[in-house]
Amino acid sequence: MKDSVEILCIGTEILLGNIVNTNSQTISRGLADIGMDLYHHTVVGDNPQRLKEALETAFSRNNIVITTGGLGPTYDDLTKETIANYFGLELEMYEPAREWIISFIERSHRTLTENSLKQAMMPQGCIVMENHNGTAPGAIIEGDGRIAIMLPGPPKEMAPMFRDQVIPYLEKRSGRVLRSHCIHFFGIGESALEYQLHEQMEQMTNPTLAPYAKEGEVMLRVTASATDEQQAEELMQPVIKQLYQQYKDYIYGMDVGDLQTAVVRMAAQKGLTLATAESCTGGYVAKRITDVAGSSVMFHCGIVSYANEVKERVLGVRHETLEQYGAVSEQTAQEMARGVRRVSGAEIGISVTGIAGPDGGTPEKPVGLVYIGVNSDWHSEVLKLNLARNFQNERENVRYLASSNALSLALKTILAKK
Amino acid sequence: MKDSVEILCIGTEILLGNIVNTNSQTISRGLADIGMDLYHHTVVGDNPQRLKEALETAFSRNNIVITTGGLGPTYDDLTKETIANYFGLELEMYEPAREWIISFIERSHRTLTENSLKQAMMPQGCIVMENHNGTAPGAIIEGDGRIAIMLPGPPKEMAPMFRDQVIPYLEKRSGRVLRSHCIHFFGIGESALEYQLHEQMEQMTNPTLAPYAKEGEVMLRVTASATDEQQAEELMQPVIKQLYQQYKDYIYGMDVGDLQTAVVRMAAQKGLTLATAESCTGGYVAKRITDVAGSSVMFHCGIVSYANEVKERVLGVRHETLEQYGAVSEQTAQEMARGVRRVSGAEIGISVTGIAGPDGGTPEKPVGLVYIGVNSDWHSEVLKLNLARNFQNERENVRYLASSNALSLALKTILAKK
Numbered sequence: 001m002k003d004s005v006e007i008l009c010i011g012t013e014i015l016l017g018n019i020v021n022t023n024s025q026t027i028s029r030g031l032a033d034i035g036m037d038l039y040h041h042t043v044v045g046d047n048p049q050r051l052k053e054a055l056e057t058a059f060s061r062n063n064i065v066i067t068t069g070g071l072g073p074t075y076d077d078l079t080k081e082t083i084a085n086y087f088g089l090e091l092e093m094y095e096p097a098r099e100w101i102i103s104f105i106e107r108s109h110r111t112l113t114e115n116s117l118k119q120a121m122m123p124q125g126c127i128v129m130e131n132h133n134g135t136a137p138g139a140i141i142e143g144d145g146r147i148a149i150m151l152p153g154p155p156k157e158m159a160p161m162f163r164d165q166v167i168p169y170l171e172k173r174s175g176r177v178l179r180s181h182c183i184h185f186f187g188i189g190e191s192a193l194e195y196q197l198h199e200q201m202e203q204m205t206n207p208t209l210a211p212y213a214k215e216g217e218v219m220l221r222v223t224a225s226a227t228d229e230q231q232a233e234e235l236m237q238p239v240i241k242q243l244y245q246q247y248k249d250y251i252y253g254m255d256v257g258d259l260q261t262a263v264v265r266m267a268a269q270k271g272l273t274l275a276t277a278e279s280c281t282g283g284y285v286a287k288r289i290t291d292v293a294g295s296s297v298m299f300h301c302g303i304v305s306y307a308n309e310v311k312e313r314v315l316g317v318r319h320e321t322l323e324q325y326g327a328v329s330e331q332t333a334q335e336m337a338r339g340v341r342r343v344s345g346a347e348i349g350i351s352v353t354g355i356a357g358p359d360g361g362t363p364e365k366p367v368g369l370v371y372i373g374v375n376s377d378w379h380s381e382v383l384k385l386n387l388a389r390n391f392q393n394e395r396e397n398v399r400y401l402a403s404s405n406a407l408s409l410a411l412k413t414i415l416a417k418k
Numbered sequence: 419m420k421d422s423v424e425i426l427c428i429g430t431e432i433l434l435g436n437i438v439n440t441n442s443q444t445i446s447r448g449l450a451d452i453g454m455d456l457y458h459h460t461v462v463g464d465n466p467q468r469l470k471e472a473l474e475t476a477f478s479r480n481n482i483v484i485t486t487g488g489l490g491p492t493y494d495d496l497t498k499e500t501i502a503n504y505f506g507l508e509l510e511m512y513e514p515a516r517e518w519i520i521s522f523i524e525r526s527h528r529t530l531t532e533n534s535l536k537q538a539m540m541p542q543g544c545i546v547m548e549n550h551n552g553t554a555p556g557a558i559i560e561g562d563g564r565i566a567i568m569l570p571g572p573p574k575e576m577a578p579m580f581r582d583q584v585i586p587y588l589e590k591r592s593g594r595v596l597r598s599h600c601i602h603f604f605g606i607g608e609s610a611l612e613y614q615l616h617e618q619m620e621q622m623t624n625p626t627l628a629p630y631a632k633e634g635e636v637m638l639r640v641t642a643s644a645t646d647e648q649q650a651e652e653l654m655q656p657v658i659k660q661l662y663q664q665y666k667d668y669i670y671g672m673d674v675g676d677l678q679t680a681v682v683r684m685a686a687q688k689g690l691t692l693a694t695a696e697s698c699t700g701g702y703v704a705k706r707i708t709d710v711a712g713s714s715v716m717f718h719c720g721i722v723s724y725a726n727e728v729k730e731r732v733l734g735v736r737h738e739t740l741e742q743y744g745a746v747s748e749q750t751a752q753e754m755a756r757g758v759r760r761v762s763g764a765e766i767g768i769s770v771t772g773i774a775g776p777d778g779g780t781p782e783k784p785v786g787l788v789y790i791g792v793n794s795d796w797h798s799e800v801l802k803l804n805l806a807r808n809f810q811n812e813r814e815n816v817r818y819l820a821s822s823n824a825l826s827l828a829l830k831t832i833l834a835k836k
Contacts, residue, residue: 015456017447018630022438024461029435038433039468043442043459050457057475156811212436276701276722282708283694283701286722290700293776293813295724301732302722304694304704310719314732314761344728358711395711 003173004037006058010069010079011153012045023068023151026159030167033223034178036064046076055086055148063146066166069153071136073115079150080139084123087143091121094128097137104135129165133157140169179232180223181254183243184262186408188250190218207236216401217259252411259407260288260295266414267298267348274410275344276302277315277336279327279353280370284403301344305336315339328353328365330382333373337382341375347417349375350410354387356398367394370402374409379416383409421591422455424476428487428497429571430463441486441569444577448585452596453643454482464494473504473566481564484584487571489554491533497568498557502541505561512540515555522553547583551575558587597650598641599672601661602680604826606668608636625654633815634822635677670829677825678706678713684832685716685766692828693762694720695733695754697745697771698788702821719762723754733757746771746783748800751791755800759793765835767793768828772805774816785812788820792827797834801827 007024014021024041031038042058044050051070058065070079084091097120105112119136122128129138134157141148149166151158171177185193190213194201197220201209207224220243224235244251253262267274276285276299286302289295303314308327311317317335325331333351341349354370361367368388374381387401388394425442432439442459449456460476462468469488476483488497502509515538523530537554540546547556552575559566567584569576589595603611608631612619615638619627625642640657644650662669671680685692694703694717704720707713721732726745729735735753743749751769759767772788779785786806792799805819806812 009459014442015446015459016450017443017445020438020440020443021459024432025435025438027435028433032434039463039465040472041427041433041439041459041461045457047457053479054458061471278701280708281705282713282717283696283704283720283722284708286701287699287705290698290702290722290724291814291817295700299700300725301728302701302720302724303732304701304708304720304722306708306714306720307718310762314719314721343732396709399709 002037003064003170004039004062005031005064005066006040006042006062007038008054008058008065008067009041009043009153010046010051010067011043012047012076014043015045022155023153023158026155027066027068027162030162031170033180033221034167034171034174035225036170046070046078048078048082051078051082052086055083059086059146064149065147066149066151068151068158071119071138071150071152073113073118073135077118080121080123083141083148083150087123087141087146087148089123089125089141092124093117094120094122094137097122097128100130100137101135127169129161131157131161133160138165140166176225176227177229177232178223178225179229179236180221181236181240183220183222183240183251184253184256184258185218185220185247185250186216186252186259186404188218188247193218193220204239207239209239215397216404252408259404259411261292263407263411263414264289264292264295264298266411268294270414270417272348272414272417273298273300273344273346274348274350274414275300275340275346276406277340277349277351278302278304279306279311279336279351280356281352281354281399281403281406282306284399285350285352285406288403288407300346301340303340303343311336311339315343326365328355328369328371330371330373330384333371333382334375334380337373337375337380347376348410348413349373350406351375352402352406354385354398354402356395356402357388358395368398370398370405372402372406372409374413376413376417378418379413381409419481420455421482421588422457422480423449423482423484424458424460424480425456426469426472426476426483426485427459427461427571428464428469428485429461430465430494432461433463440573441571441576444573445484445486445580448580449588451598451641452585452589452592453594453641454588464488464496466496466500469496469500470504473501477504477564482567483565484567484569486569486576489537489556489568489570491531491536491553495536498539498541501559501566501568505541505559505564505566507541507543507559507561509539510542511535512538512546512555515540515546518548518555519553545587547579549575549579551578556583558584594643594645595647595650596641596643597647597654598639599654599658601638601640601658601669602671602674602676603636603638603665603668604634604670604677604822606636606665611636611638622657625657627657634819670826677822677829679710681825681829681832682707682710682713682716684829686712688832688835690766690832690835691716691718691762691764692766692768692832693718693758693764694824695758695767695769696720696722696824697724697729697754697769698774699770699772699817699821699824700724702817703768703770703824706821706825718764719758721758721761729754729757733761744783746773746787746789748789748791748802751789751800752793752798755791755793755798765794766828766831767791768824769793770820770824772803772816772820774813774820775806776813786816788816788823790820790824790827792831794831794835796836797831799827 127140226232336351337349351373357367545558642653754769755767769791775785
């Protein structure tokens with residue numbers, strides 16, 4: 001019978017709605033990537049009886065159960081006990097885990113308590129997974145054609161353990177490796193891309209193409225299944241090459257993570273510096289650029305000129321420009337980009353001015369109207385955009401999309417430099 | 419028997435990890451607020467057989483099942499059919515729903531298809547819930563002591579229907595209303611607060627107190643159950659008053675949402691303006707302030723002085739200060755706060771300078787060392803903080819906590835103004 005998985009998350013805090021269950025999503029996506037069948041998610045609280053019943057239900061319909069949570073030191077962390085009991089196994093002290101826990105607690109200057117060592121008690125004969133980001137080890141129990149994979153609850157501990165230890169374990173079962181690349185698009189909608197690639201996507205079996213939408217961006221994942229990594233790469237390369245040819249104006253990078261990382265890397269590579277002058281985004285563009293470690297080599301200065309007076313005084317936007325065209329105008333955007341270049345000495349000046357809402361819109365200048373300006377020796381322009389999408393959180397949406405468009409224009413300008 | 423609920427979400431996109439299951443969180447939180455017992459979340463794909471089995475499992479352990487998803491127009495939307503069948507009911511055309519759907523589609527300039535009207539087919543005798551944000555109505559079926567509540571999948575349709583129609587329905591069953599207030603703390607850890615209030619929280623039954631941790635902040639929810647809203651308020655007031663007395667240095671507001679909203683509201687109320695000079699946070703403080711609609715009255719200018727040269731040239735930090743003490747120092751923070759006040763003309767200048775990492779740390783100035791400065795006519799000071807927490811995403815963490823501390827210091831300064 002083909003393997004199928006159930007995800008069983010354990011934690012009263014999920015049932016109380018205190019946290020959103022991102023672990024299920026992380027695991028689901030990872031399983032989809034390697035082509036594992038997954039038909040059920042379940043969540044139960046820290047209650048051994050309900051956990052036991054949920055485990056029985058899960059194994060009645062799937063042969064692999066991945067749990068998260070309940071591996072910690074407190075009295076209500078009972079996942080290992082309950083699952084070991086299901087398999088008829090005892091817990092025993094696992095020396096290496098005991099040592100990691102002691103050294104981890106010492107390194108983080110906390111006090112070792114008896115409870116902490118409970119985390120080193122592991123089911124007999126299980127595969128122990130090291131936790132590189134916390135104290136509780138993970139465990140895999142195999143028995144009777146069933147597999148229980150226990151992961152810690154905190155996402156920052158769970159995700160790396162799942163990626164680095166569970167995925168290879170499951171791949172080994174299947175005898176295949178799956179590798180993928182993410183191609184990042186900006187400026188084309190998911191539905192447009194899906195429409196254009198629909199037929200191709202339907203026909204492809206290996207590699208496969210799957211689009212993922214993120215506010216204002218699309219990520220296209222190319223995934224190949226092969227006997228080894230090299231063969232997987234060889235399967236993917238022709239498809240990637242074709243996509244780059246077909247969509248060169250929209251692709252901003254491969255496996256690059258996000259727009260700001262692409263901007264920082266490309267500017268650093270070309271030895272260019274960039275400065276920002278922001279009105280409606282209020283520092284969002286600067287914040288996103290400086291999210292990227294190493295951005296200090298290419299980003300020296302950002303000005304948030306929320307008030308007109310600051311546009312004039314700090315950036316040197318002319319009083320007449322503001323009077324005649326208003327703060328939200330092509331002319332102001334142009335002068336802001338030029339002004340911040342002058343103030344900062346950067347090679348590229350980027351500006352954003354617009355109406356983020358919810359108030360301040362007029363029939364001529366509605367909420368969502370945004371001008372993005374760029375100024376450099378080799379390329380200068382101003383984009384006029386309407387970013388209103390009638391979303392519930394329109395202000396955040398307009399600001400985010402405006403910052404993305406500013407980053408995209410910055411990248412285009414960096415790439416245009418000979 | 420006391421009511422207990424199971425949430426059953428239907429959608430293959432959740433199992434593929436394409437979306438995170440926020441609906442379960444929204445519903446869980448709402449049920450916790452009104453004191454309903456919830457022991458299980460389940461997710462299945464758009465598969466009628468597995469949905470049927472999951473429904474049977476859910477009703478074997480709970481008497482109320484709330485579903486999301488599968489109410490739409492496509493062939494794989496089969497929730498109503500499956501659940502009606504479970505209750506032995508037929509679907510029939512519900513005229514008012516048919517009319518809403520037609521008028522909704524006309525208003526949004528789309529084309530009416532036969533499929534769309536499938537959404538107006540409702541189980542016989544059910545309670546129909548109008549959808550004010552989409553086309554698919556919700557439904558409640560009662561029978562044999564069991565209740566199935568069907569909600570649409572898109573969160574912006576689901577959440578208002580749940581809040582405005584399901585919660586009152588469930589409250590009516592219990593004959594009680596639950597009301598709550600959120601008290602926001604900054605500068606005290608969840609465990610410290612929990613430790614101090616532990617006994618009190620254990621003993622309280624009405625109102626109850628529950629702490630929720632958010633990075634660097636704690637929210638304490640006070641919830642009262644009563645026969646009406648006024649009685650609920652009367653039950654909560656003494657507890658709230660006592661908390662304010664006990665924790666006046668840590669509480670930054672009630673029902674205020676977040677630190678930046680508290681800062682903006684309080685500054686606007688006092689007619690004060692504020693300007694920011696940021697180094698390691700790179701615009702994060704300005705971005706958070708301008709997240710708040712209406713911030714333009716109190717925030718006119720922010721300077722991101724990532725490079726020393728900009729600290730000197732734009733903010734007027736003295737070259738000798740940077741030479742002698744370095745960019746990350748009490749003296750530089752002081753001069754940045756003073757400088758941005760001068761440049762902007764604001765009453766309050768806030769500065770942040772520190773080492774966000776991952777690189778740039780030294781034994782004397784490690785990653786996480788941050789100075790926060792404030793300058794005003796009535797209050798000036800510099801805080802020295804170490805914000806490293808050994809997290810995986812340390813850079814983001816240090817930057818976020820630094821911005822929170824800057825907002826907290828700004829609020830303190832605003833409040834200190836006579």
